[in-house]
Amino acid sequence: MNFSGKTVVLGVTGGIAAYKACDLVSRLHKKGIQIRVIMTEHACEFVQPLTLEVLSGNRVVTDMFNRDFPWEVEHISLAKAADVFAVVPATANILGKYAHGVADDMLSTTLLATRAPVLFAPAMNTAMYEHPAVQENITTLKRRGCLFVEPASGHLACGDTGKGKLADVEKIEQAILDALTEKDMQGMHVTVTAGPTREAMDPVRFLSNHSTGKMGYAIARSAKMRGAEVTLISGPVALEPLDGVRMIPVTSACDMREAVMQALPQSDLVIKAAAVGDYRPATFQDDKIKKHDDDMSVSLVRNPDILAEIGEKRRDD
Ligand SMILES: Cc1cc2nc3c(=O)[nH]c(=O)nc-3n(C[C@H](O)[C@H](O)[C@H](O)COP(=O)(O)O)c2cc1C
Structure with a gap:
């Protein structure tokens, strides 16, 4: 700004x-x-x-x-x-x-x-x-x-x-x-997503990415400063929660999808700044996967494409 x-x-x-x-x-x-x-x-x-x-x-x-x-x-x-x-x-x-x-x-x-x-x-x-x-x-x-x-x-x-x-x-x-800051977004409800997702393989391991969440948090802060009511759906990040912003912490892409779909009906604007994992392990092992001498491969399945789903929903509404 x-x-x-x-x-x-x-x-x-x-x-x-x-x-x-x-x-x-x-x-x-x-x-x-x-x-x-x-x-x-x-x-x-x-x-x-x-x-x-x-x-x-x-x-x-x-x-x-x-x-x-x-x-x-x-x-x-x-x-x-x-x-x-x-x-x-x-x-x-x-x-x-x-x-x-x-x-x-x-x-x-x-x-x-x-x-x-x-x-x-x-x-x-x-x-x-x-x-x-x-x-x-x-x-x-x-x-x-x-x-x-x-x-x-x-x-x-x-x-x-x-x-x-x-x-x-x-x-x-x-x-x-x-x-x-001029309150030119007063009366708007903005939903922002930020940070990475984590896709668990077992109780101690997950697939993730290097997203810091900084961009999503900066966008949410700006919208709040401009008078909007802001919901921030955040993957696991090392950032302080934002004052005056409704914070929804999530972990996996599926969690994030659910939180976004819940926030959607009340949102005038959705800004997707999160780095949502495209794939997750096909299975979750309840116990820690043991180390073997052999190589290991992990089968991955496609995560939901939240952005595409929002787009389709908008076309249908
Ligand atoms: C070492 C010292 C520290 C002080 N710290 C404070 C303080 O943190 N808050 C406060 O209200 N007054 C503090 N005072 C008292 C104020 O300086 C005093 O009330 C003064 O009249 C304030 O004047 P002003 O409001 O015009 O600056 C302190 C005084 C001294 C000597």
Whole structure:
């Protein structure tokens, strides 16, 4: 997908995870996205604005009253430039300020002035995150349509273990790309197949191929980003399941055929990116096939041709 020409305004606040904003900026910049960073005064205690300036290729804004640049009311121009406004990491403080309409620095003021979708990736100590005040602020902001990338659970920099760790940067990047994408497939149901099939010979051996599933997963992710409801029928792959996509794991070509035929009536579009095995062993041995000194041959039978079957069904319907 092409994101060049899009602008993300990125607010960085004063948490220990501020350094992870550098990775995020670098990733977004590589996709051709314009990134305008606003750092709070406290964020500058954790990361030098210079780092984010170099990574974004743009001047980082930290001070609302700095007059050392061509004149414009910068909080308004930044607020208008944003296609998405993300705050990563988001402190308890900025969530509270935005929930209550406080505008006492460049970031909180620009947030109030934007009409762009606003996305928060909170990070803080578990007790802070679970505090009713913070939870109520999050509920208020969600009700107003703000997007959230939930923090993860784990070992926190403060030494505690629990929820409050900044979500994975890849996950935050994906949520931002999602928010930037036009929802031109809204209302469509897309079924995608991905990965290899495995055709078992005995309980420990199978015939398969080198398909990674990456293409099918990328197609499914794009369709989801464009607003489609997506079903992904996947052979065995080493890829993470996709958030917000109905995942149907299958093993053999016959399993895949059955899953595709079940999904077909609800599908507006079927994209077959799986590498379905053309043949399977004619017989399945219940016990592991023993090794012999002689050569061995395996008789194969033809697997169903799912694509041809879908084509025929379409002609009949
Ligand atoms: C070492 C250190 C780490 C901190 N980490 C966090 C954090 O992860 N999340 C958070 O909400 N506040 C954290 N704080 C507290 C914030 O910096 C503080 O609430 C500050 O007022 C936030 O200001 P800002 O939202 O304008 O950046 C931390 C403070 C210190 C000294």
